[in-house]
Amino acid sequence: MTRIGLIGYGKAGQAVAGVLQDDPRFELCWIARKSGDTATAIDVPVTRLTREGFGDWLDRHPVDGIVDFSDAGAIHVYGEAVRQRDIMVVTAISGYPPESLDYIRDLGRDIRILSSPNITLGINFLLLAAKILRRIAPFADVEIVEQHFRDKPEVSGTARRIAEVLDVDGDHITSLRLGGIVGRHEVIFGFPYQTVRLIHDSIRREAFGTGAAFAIEQLSSCATGFYTLDSLLLQVIRDELQNEEKISAALAASLDSSSLRDRLPS
Numbered sequence: 001m002t003r004i005g006l007i008g009y010g011k012a013g014q015a016v017a018g019v020l021q022d023d024p025r026f027e028l029c030w031i032a033r034k035s036g037d038t039a040t041a042i043d044v045p046v047t048r049l050t051r052e053g054f055g056d057w058l059d060r061h062p063v064d065g066i067v068d069f070s071d072a073g074a075i076h077v078y079g080e081a082v083r084q085r086d087i088m089v090v091t092a093i094s095g096y097p098p099e100s101l102d103y104i105r106d107l108g109r110d111i112r113i114l115s116s117p118n119i120t121l122g123i124n125f126l127l128l129a130a131k132i133l134r135r136i137a138p139f140a141d142v143e144i145v146e147q148h149f150r151d152k153p154e155v156s157g158t159a160r161r162i163a164e165v166l167d168v169d170g171d172h173i174t175s176l177r178l179g180g181i182v183g184r185h186e187v188i189f190g191f192p193y194q195t196v197r198l199i200h201d202s203i204r205r206e207a208f209g210t211g212a213a214f215a216i217e218q219l220s221s222c223a224t225g226f227y228t229l230d231s232l233l234l235q236v237i238r239d240e241l242q243n244e245e246k247i248s249a250a251l252a253a254s255l256d257s258s259s260l261r262d263r264l265p266s
């Protein structure tokens with residue numbers, strides 16, 4: 001069982017904690033937050049994250065991995081403590097400034113660390129699928145439509161990431177703000193005689209927990225380094241395709257040998 005410490009217990013962290021607790025592959029050992037407020041819906045120790053005390057905390061509450069849903073500053077508080085203890089990190093923080101991303105890449109020289117501003121499996125799968133279609137059909141028109149709840153002020157970071165990956169300009173993003181929509185991203189490929197639509201709907205924040213669990217599980221078998229969720233997902237897809245090729249080759253070989261047997265005189 002992989003022992004996990006969760007940093008951040010806000011809107012996302014609470015949903016992630018529930019997913020990790022329900023998953024038999026993981027043991028959620030503790031939660032660290034800014035305030036150290038111990039009022040949580042689950043029965044695990046809670047600490048306040050501080051640079052001075054965190055190493056001690058880790059020695060008294062050892063874990064194999066850390067999942068971070070706090071804020072961009074936290075990595076600089078716990079980074080050296082996890083580096084010294086060779087603990088894996090999955091950080092889902094969306095708004096790292098460039099210097100924090102540089103620091104995270106530097107941690108990747110000593111530990112396994114994954115940083116993903118979009119941690120859901122569905123969005124990462126959509127990104128890969130859209131990238132492949134764009135490569136196959138660079139002539140197709142591409143539009144990105146994102147829909148979110150009425151009060152979301154900024155253009156979705158995920159939509160901007162999709163535009164970047166597909167190499168289309170930001171003015172091909174249309175943002176709709178409607179009622180309580182959690183989040184919908186749609187990539188539309190317009191061909192002369194057909195239209196392809198790739199759509200991802202966020203239903204609940206628990207999807208962040210599923211993504212973090214996938215990331216930790218994959219990271220466990222990786223070498224020291226810096227990773228992103230789409231790179232790990234791509235590796236899983238590659239492995240699947242290779243398996244299929246092996247199965248097809250074995251099937252073809254067995255068909256060949258049985259048809260040869262049929263042709264041999266008995």
Ligand SMILES: NC(=O)c1ccc[n+]([C@@H]2O[C@H](COP(=O)([O-])OP(=O)(O)OC[C@H]3O[C@@H](n4cnc5c(N)ncnc54)[C@H](OP(=O)(O)O)[C@@H]3O)[C@@H](O)[C@H]2O)c1
Binds near residue numbers: 036
């Ligand atoms: N990658 C993704 O797909 C994805 C999805 C959802 C969210 N996120 C990211 O996750 C983060 C949290 O989002 P949220 O909506 O849950 O925010 P939130 O409701 O404001 O919760 C933030 C949590 O982080 C804790 N925290 C803040 N600064 C900290 C620090 N320096 N050290 C330790 N704990 C700290 C807070 O502690 P207190 O409880 O003591 O206040 C709180 O528990 C954001 O960066 C967001 O971008 C990413």
